[in-house]
Amino acid sequence: MGPAERIFVAGGDGLAWRVAHGVVRLDRISPAGHSTFASLAIAGDILGCEALLLGAYTFTTTTLTHCELTPWPEVKGAADGESLLKSLATAQRRAADIVALRGGQAIDRVMRLVRLLADRAGKVVLPARQDIADITDLRFETISRVITQLERSGVLAAVRIEGVRAARGYAVRYLPDTQ
Amino acid sequence: MGPAERIFVAGGDGLAWRVAHGVVRLDRISPAGHSTFASLAIAGDILGCEALLLGAYTFTTTTLTHCELTPWPEVKGAADGESLLKSLATAQRRAADIVALRGGQAIDRVMRLVRLLADRAGKVVLPARQDIADITDLRFETISRVITQLERSGVLAAVRIEGVRAARGYAVRYLPDTQ
DNA sequence: CGATTCCTTGAGCAACCTCAAAAGCGGTGG
DNA sequence: CCACCGCTTTTGAGGTTGCTCAAGGAATCG
Incomplete structure (x- = not known):
């Protein structure tokens, strides 16, 4: 995908994806309907895996650069506790990175x-x-x-x-x- | 627990906890050893569940107010894919909250x-x-x-x-x- | 080649930071 | 009970960073 393309929309349902290459922007959509930056996903990160359980994406996602995405999990049904937990740990660390991007000069x-x-x-x-x-x-x-x-x-x-x-x-x- | 008490330390191993009441601060520890704010956990959030898989906490955690913590999961072995995924979804939304706390006036x-x-x-x-x-x-x-x-x-x-x-x-x- | 969008640069201003001093608050011991 | 200590909070004055508004230049796409 090229830059500035929509991947999926908050509230919608669909697959989860792994970012193989590129940078993806996650936005939270307010009740009023306007979107605010929430997080970034970069190579290796999982996008939208909450939809596997909840049936709805939490964020709206947009590519910021040229991106390659692959469906996740690669093997159907392989989203076991271990891989999810690993995904969670990665997301936590990524979130700390993003917080750090908003501090200092x-x-x-x-x-x-x-x-x-x-x-x-x-x-x-x-x-x-x-x-x-x-x-x-x-x-x-x-x-x-x-x-x-x-x-x-x-x-x-x-x-x-x-x-x-x-x-x-x-x-x-x-x-x-x-x- | 009272305010300003250490719960666990990044790199250590132990249980996961649910915050029943109060506010907990999560800090990332740099290689140089000084800690920077990473996130917050409030009532309902899960702390340190990454240690269940990785055998090491990602963050150092400190209480900011009077807190009540309960071991998680309540039933041993109940940390299945579903509850983990729910925990992941909560953590994602919490992370977006924290990012928002660092924007605007x-x-x-x-x-x-x-x-x-x-x-x-x-x-x-x-x-x-x-x-x-x-x-x-x-x-x-x-x-x-x-x-x-x-x-x-x-x-x-x-x-x-x-x-x-x-x-x-x-x-x-x-x-x-x-x- | 025209239209649109994105990027650069400048000048003045406001919000927040820095440094400093003093007051409040909680605990400890005489 | 009161005096003292350490720590947190409040408040002030002046400095700096980043914002606002504005105009022009570069890149992209039909």
């Missing part, structure tokens, strides 16, 4: 997000400025300024990303750092 | 927390200023000023809380509101 929030999304080699395709702003609870103008600053200081460098059409990627310096 | 963050912690009747025992500050990513001086402002404007009123020794409680007006 603007530049630190953005760098924490960059590190969260970067692959081992330090390559990363960032979401749109407005999505980064929603994630970090900053304004998109602030995100723009911070990224400009990071480029000028050499922490981020624009690079071609192979295999992803029309996506501007970055190479990140100082990857192994303060978590 | 200071007064809105504090009020969102107050509403999250208040009981049906609108009574609430708040955590210490410093803990509220850690939760909302504000400074404790800011929390103090905001609470003073809420008292002066009549949104919060100091009250006696029955059955809790030496705890200053508040009554909250405007409970059923923007979530």
